[in-house]
Amino acid sequence: MAVAVESSRLHERVALRTLCFTGANPRFLMLGLQVATAFISLWMSNTSTTTTESLNSSKDSVDTVSQMLVLSDNKQQRRIYKGLLLSIAYASAIGGAGTLIGTSSIISMNSHFQSLYGDKNPVAFFSYMCYALPQLIILLLICWIWLQFLFIGFCNNNKKNNQVVNDMIVKKYKELGPMRYEELVVLISFLSLIALWLSRPAWTKLFTANYVTDGTASMLISMLLFVLPAENPFSSATVDKLLENKDEPIRTIITWKLMREKFSWSTLFLLGGGFAMANGVKKSGLSDWIAVKLSAMQWMPPWAFIAFSSGIVCLLTEFASNTATAAVFIPVVASIAIAQNINPLTYVLPVTFASSFSFMFPSGTPPNAVVFSAKILHVSDMILGGLVLKIGSFILCQVFAQTFAPLVFDFGILNVTGAETTMAP
Numbered sequence: 001m002a003v004a005v006e007s008s009r010l011h012e013r014v015a016l017r018t019l020c021f022t023g024a025n026p027r028f029l030m031l032g033l034q035v036a037t038a039f040i041s042l043w044m045s046n047t048s049t050t051t052t053e054s055l056n057s058s059k060d061s062v063d064t065v066s067q068m069l070v071l072s073d074n075k076q077q078r079r080i081y082k083g084l085l086l087s088i089a090y091a092s093a094i095g096g097a098g099t100l101i102g103t104s105s106i107i108s109m110n111s112h113f114q115s116l117y118g119d120k121n122p123v124a125f126f127s128y129m130c131y132a133l134p135q136l137i138i139l140l141l142i143c144w145i146w147l148q149f150l151f152i153g154f155c156n157n158n159k160k161n162n163q164v165v166n167d168m169i170v171k172k173y174k175e176l177g178p179m180r181y182e183e184l185v186v187l188i189s190f191l192s193l194i195a196l197w198l199s200r201p202a203w204t205k206l207f208t209a210n211y212v213t214d215g216t217a218s219m220l221i222s223m224l225l226f227v228l229p230a231e232n233p234f235s236s237a238t239v240d241k242l243l244e245n246k247d248e249p250i251r252t253i254i255t256w257k258l259m260r261e262k263f264s265w266s267t268l269f270l271l272g273g274g275f276a277m278a279n280g281v282k283k284s285g286l287s288d289w290i291a292v293k294l295s296a297m298q299w300m301p302p303w304a305f306i307a308f309s310s311g312i313v314c315l316l317t318e319f320a321s322n323t324a325t326a327a328v329f330i331p332v333v334a335s336i337a338i339a340q341n342i343n344p345l346t347y348v349l350p351v352t353f354a355s356s357f358s359f360m361f362p363s364g365t366p367p368n369a370v371v372f373s374a375k376i377l378h379v380s381d382m383i384l385g386g387l388v389l390k391i392g393s394f395i396l397c398q399v400f401a402q403t404f405a406p407l408v409f410d411f412g413i414l415n416v417t418g419a420e421t422t423m424a425p
Contacts, residue, residue: 001193001218002044003262004225004254008186009176011040016173023166026080026152030087031144037088038095038140042102043190078376083151085371086385090143090359092367097356098136100128100197100214105326109352110214112330113344115279119209122345122410125197131349131408135396142392150385181232185253186225193221225253277327282335290332302346303402309333309347310354314394317355318364326355343411346401353397359386 005011015036022032096103100110100123110128113121179187196203196217204212230251231237280286300308309329317325333347358364360383362372371377405411 001190001222001225003259004186005044005190007258007262008180008182008253010183010186010190013173013176013179013183014039016169016176019169020173026084027148030084030147030152033084034087034091034140034144037091038098038136041092041095042098043194044102079151079153082377082381083147083385085374085377086151086382087143087147089365089367089371090147090386090389091140093357093359093365094136094139094143097353098129098132100125101218103356104323105352105355108323108326109330109348112282112334112348114213115282116334116344119204124201125214126199126201127408129198131400131405132353134404135353135400139389139393139396143389146388147385181235182230182253185228185230189221189225189228189253193217196221222254226255228253273323277324281328282331286331288335288339290335302340302342303398305336306347306350306401307398310350310394310397313351313354314357314390317358318360318390322355322358322365326352329355345405345409345411349405350397350401353401354394357390357393359389359393361386 015033018036018039019029019032022028022035093103097106100106106128110121110123113123197214200212200214200217230253233250313325313329329351330348333351334344337344337347358368362368362377362379362382368382372382
């Protein structure tokens with residue numbers, strides 16, 4: 001799906017249309033970039049090449065803006081440029097945690113609960129979005145306000161430059177032309193996939209237990225994209241083209257050649273390795289062994305242990321892979337929760353969120369590396385820009401785990417099939 005969106009340039013239309021709406025004022029331009037990037041990252045893994053290319057497209061647009069504003073001759077405009085770049089990277093990380101498919105650590109969490117609960121997995125696509133989106137919206141607003149304060153300040157607005165930038169954005173949007181048939185098919189497929197994900201608890205009852213997962217809907221829509229034509233088969237132009245080239249096959253939305261070129265196969269190894277590590281930690285008994293060794297910490301109330309464990313993960317994820325960090329810590333804290341007769345969601349949710357956000361260093365996530373490659377940002381810019389977001393995300397995941405999570409998820413009796421454990425409320 002991500003390859004289809006990127007190859008059809010649907011993501012460009014979404015991003016540019018958002019920027020046309022927000023205008024060229026640096027403050028609202030930053031907001032538009034954040035909203036567009038976060039929305040794209042909701043549905044595309046931010047470890048994949050497709051999202052990285054989407055980020056590159058956004059960065060190229062910002063580069064064009066910078067050239068038109070002659071940023072090299074204006075210190076204040078260079079600071080605005082830095083803020084716009086960081087807003088793209090941070091919005092990608094924030095948006096990626098909004099769905100079960102957005103980032104590798106969330107995927108690892110869902111996979112772990114799937115192995116524990118099977119068809120009774122309490123983390124459904126819709127319920128997870130209900131839990132995640134409110135805190136991500138708050139974090140996105142914090143990001144917008146903080147980056148404005150840090151890089152834009154209280155400078156006067158240059159209306160002349162704003163008009164030039166606004167004209168450039170409108171021009172680039174008009175260059176896309178009217179929505180093509182290929183874009184329309186991809187958009188309908190994309191919306192259908194979201195609808196299938198959100199409604200899965202209802203239609204999955206038509207099948208036997210453990211038969212249908214979120215991956216089933218993904219595979220169904222993906223296979224259709226290999227079959228659906230990229231050009232309107234009912235238009236006279238397409239018919240004439242087929243009559244002239246009878247031996248030439250009809251181009252479909254996605255081809256295997258396109259998949260080989262665009263799909264990030266390394267992501268499969270990254271996620272697969274993370275899943276293997278998580279399963280190894282659980283099956284080998286390492287998570288239970290660590291849980292026993294940490295039993296001395298049972299005197300800590302749940303909120304204190306959540307703060308302690310997610311604080312460690314917050315630090316580690318800045319230097320280690322998000323996937324590896326989540327793969328190791330999720331089974332461990334889940335085992336500790338089960339040993340304490342506490343629902344694993346209580347510990348796993350904040351730890352997973354903590355492992356999803358790397359704001360302070362270029363090596364933290366691919367989006368950070370993409371914007372750092374512009375060679376205008378310093379590491380100190382990322383540390384200063386990311387520190388407040390790091391603290392804000394840490395506080396938010398603690399508060400929401402303690403207050404909002406019990407309202408969204410079922411924290412009652414759950415049979416942990418993988419651990420052969422029954423938990424009381």
